[in-house]
Amino acid sequence: MLDFQKSMGDRVYAAARTALEARNAPPPSLSEPVLMSLSCGRALWFGVNGVPPRASSGLLARTAEQNRLTRRVMLRDLRRAGFKIEWVGALDCGRIHGLTRRPHLLELVAAPEALFSRLRKFGLGAAIDLEIAMQCRLGLAQMERGLFVAENKNTQELYFEKVCFDEEIFAQVRGRVMEAARLSEPPRGNFDETCPCCGFFRECGKAQQF
């Protein structure tokens, strides 16, 4: 029974990973805001130096695909609710019209249960990487206001938060990226608790440690 579970899992995960890698050819690059929000200094260095991130397993490839589909449904339902939305592919976000007279930048996130509860209790400030990515998108798009929307992956409940651009956060993050760009090799150390899920896992050489 366990052998069957394993062989089926291996086969389907491998197919998912192959499909993701094929669809992303030529190799994907991280969108600038996501790159800027990487908390690990080594990951930031790989991203700044154009190393393409990879799904380290078929399971992660399936998660990435599921997140993409969830965001597509969120986008569809916002449009059904009467909002006009243009998609800004370069920043991987939208521009939504109809909240006030001015357009807002639109950030869509598929959130696991634990993250969703934190967002509901404490707001976007409880998810620092998401907040930084949002601030970077606002800064790069030169927009003052945004709408952050998260969907609970378990229940499909939605969380909405209006966000104002914070110039100080954007300047700090930009400084960190420029510092990483000046280094001739990745900084030492592991700076991220989600290390095994990182798309630079293989290049980083951390694979042997997990």
Ligand code: SF4
């Ligand atoms: S594998 Fe870990 S240490 Fe290496 S780049 Fe990724 S998060 Fe950073």
